[in-house]
Amino acid sequence: MASYDVIIIGAGPGGYVCAIRCAQLGLKTAVVEGRETLGGTCLNVGCIPSKALLHATHLKHEAEHNFAGMGLKGKSPSVDWKQMLAYKDDVIGQNTGGIEFLFKKNKIDWIKGWASIPAAGKVQVGDDTHEARNTVIASGSEPASIPGVEIDEDRIVSSTGALTLPKVPKKMIVIGAGVIGLELGSVYQRLGAEVTVVEYMDAVCPGMDADVQRTFKRILEKQGLNIITGAAVKLAEALKTKAKVTYAPKKGGDDVTLEADVVLVATGRKPYAEGLGLDALGVQMTERGQIAVDSHWKTSVDGVYAIGDVTPGPMLAHKAEDEGMAVAEVLAGKHGHVNYGVIPGVVYTTPEVATVGQTEAELKEAGLKPKVGKFMFMGNARAKAVHQGEGFVKIIAHPETDRILGAAIIGPAAGDMIHELCVAMEFGASAEDVALTCHAHPTYSEAVREAALACGDGPIHS
Structure with missing residues (x-):
């Protein structure tokens, strides 16, 4: 019987990040994962493979619709679907292999198989039972359906x-x-x-x-x-x-x-905790089938914690990662914290869509009339140069303090640009703080500054 400071169930973004942080903080750590590769849904059948296909098909779209206008002449590319899937699988392999390397680098044991928790402090995998001072459930989620619709993964x-x-x-x-x-x-x-x-x-x-x-x-x-x-x-x-x-x-x-x-x-998706034995263990669940946790991600059972999609909150890989790092800090006797008010969400289409914080409607419903600064990408030179002049940056600020309360971007690289506003919100910055910060030209990010200016005396290029 092996003994650990912490055993983490699930090697998705929440689980593997938690494991690495635990190991960095000096805890003897193991991760239980039944897939043939690490990385969970995100790296294997979710975020990463879908981004590979989005990238490949975006280039196809560019070749068909914009290349000729830029002076790039030639026959539009045909689709070799098998090769595109092979490219997607190669991307998956590089990323999952990278997690396995990080496990070895940080001396994290990968216990291969599916876990159950027969009692607090014990994790069973197959015929073997392992002891753990603490157990972290990071078992993720699975696709959800609706009445009248049965998924057969064929038609x-x-x-x-x-x-x-x-x-x-x-x-x-x-x-x-x-x-x-x-x-x-x-x-x-x-x-x-x-x-x-x-x-x-x-x-x-x-x-x-x-x-x-x-x-x-x-x-x-x-x-x-x-x-x-x-x-x-x-x-x-x-x-x-x-x-x-x-x-x-x-x-x-x-x-x-x-x-x-x-x-x-x-x-949508639903929490996945099948086979863990949570009912027999006495773990309290929410009405939506999630694992109930306190402000330190502790369940109703001493020594058992839970993070990520299996707990309340947005089902986002980066939310799980933040919780993974935070619970590792807690287990190491430090202070773990997640600011749930500053968790961005991104749609990786073209154009991308990114949001953070509260919406204008939510604030108005709460009785606040926020300041709104908006700037269209049609006024951004860089965006127009790459045929992405549609969309805008919208910043929502407090009417009196000018503190940024939320933001939304629809346009090129929105998923990357939103983080300027995330950092601003994390530090309690005002729209004026962003407006007074020099932004390189020509960049998409200038649209963020212009939207911040729009919260005050007005943007320059609109």
Whole structure:
């Protein structure tokens, strides 16, 4: 029986980051992971492979729509789908292999298999039981479906199945206009599929800034996506050579049936804690099936902690990573902290969409009339030079203190630019602080400064 200071269950972004930080802080650490590779959903069948396909298909789009105008003449590239999937798999391999290297570098034991917790302080993997002073559950999440829709990973697929389709479908229906649905819908639309997105809510990316929702939907439709909002999916049927989706318009009218080669179910994810034995252990759960934790990520059972998608909060890899580092600090006797008010969210389409903090609508509902500074990318020289002049930067600030309370960006490199505003918010900066900071020219980031200026006397290039 092996004994550790901490055993972490799950090697996704939360689990592997927690393990590395624990090891760096001098704790004897092991990670239990049943996959053949480390990295969890994110690196194997989520964030990383989808970004590889988004990159490849974006270049195809550029070649077909913008190369000629820039003086790059020649035949548009054809798609070798098997080679594109091989490229995606190579990207996965490089990243998962990198995590394995980091485990060896930090002397972290990888216990291969699936874990259960028979009692506090014990973790069972197969026939072996290991002792741990503390156990961290980082078991992640799995795709969720809706009533009337059964995923078979053939005709009706989850995001996992959508990453390994044997061929590019002629027609695809995407159920759900959230991050996963719009990213993978964009991939297959660029590859030549006729893609229809069906969303229950009245806007894409529910919960996001309303200005972003409207602009984003318009841009995606201009690119070729057919987006139907306010549609309640009742049934998805997998037939021999096609699939059918039936939905009811929320505003009334007859049911509508659509046909496609493949249906992608992108209706979110749900916590995954199967086989851990949490009921018998006495771990308290929330009504939504998440593991309930306190402010130090401790469960109702002494010595058992939980982080990431299996706990309340946004299901984001970087949220899990922050919690992983924070709980490691707690286990090492230090102070771990996560600022949940400054966790950005990104959609990696083209253009990218990034948000952080509170929305204008949320603040108004709370009785605050915030200052709003907005700058369109059409006024940004760098964005226009790369055919990405659509979109904007929006900064939301306190009406009296000018402190930045939230931000939204739809435009080139939004997922990278949002972090300037994250850092500003972390330090309690005002919009004026950002406006008075010199930004290099020509950069996309100048649009952030212009939006900050718009919170005051006004932008320069608008």
